[in-house]
């Protein structure tokens with residue numbers, strides 16, 4: 001059994017693991033009577049719609065289901081459909097309820113093959129799940145997959161808590177592994193989920209890059225240069241900043257070439273007009289000026305084509 005993480009300790013591990021979280025007013029003191037000594041973490045789905053509504057948070061953290069004898073708080077954390085983790089309580093919550101004693105023993109010992117399979121609880125023979133487990137409600141239907149952002153946050157939240165308590169991923173279970181009365185968290189495969197937590201814990205939290213790191217990354221040879229690059233034989237790898245410079249210089253060259261072609265076309269159009277006028281001025285008046293102008297324009301286009309796309 002462990003003491004609940006203090007508010008300070010909880011915030012420090014959430015920050016350390018870069019969990020996207022918001023503190024729900026009253027989170028440090030909200031609790032059911034009876035106390036809590038967390039030794040495991042239960043994943044739930046809310047079973048309602050994908051949502052990030054304030055009224056749903058109020059239901060989860062405050063109101064609950066008093067008519068069914070289950071007043072709030074119903075969970076310690078809630079992850080909305082935008083992937084934000086709301087922290088509603090560090091106390092005891094009505095999340096787990098009665099469940100299977102053997103599951104609790106496996107969670108304490110972390111001795112089950114939980115990275116490849118799920119636990120199958122028998123009948124509820126342990127009545128004190130709320131004292132033993134903290135829980136998160138993920139605000140999604142369960143009949144459908146959770147939003148990618150929700151899953152990312154769920155893995156990070158679980159990793160942060162496992163780290164804060166010194167547990168492995170095997171201390172995170174689904175509600176259906178605690179009690180056969182339940183099927184949540186729906187479509188979430190808990191073996192895969194625990195494997196993701198294990199990998200995240202092994203990888204460690206993201207460390208922000210310093211300014212010096214950023215400069216170093218942009219200056220270091222590391223990207224393969226284009227196959228038709230003139231420097232392939234002498235410099236097969238470029239630094240990102242060199243590649244960027246190459247692109248910018250290429251763009252300037254391209255703009256200059258396009259402008260030169262535009263100028264030539266303008267001049268040729270003027271030549272065609274002048275020729276047309278000259279032909280019209282030929283004495284006799286019987287000449288088909290338009291036909292001649294069309295023929296001259298075609299000839300000029302052909303010459304232009306040869307000039308810019310020589311057939312060599």
Ligand SMILES: [Zn+2]
Pocket residue numbers: 043044045095175182184
């Ligand atoms: Zn549940």
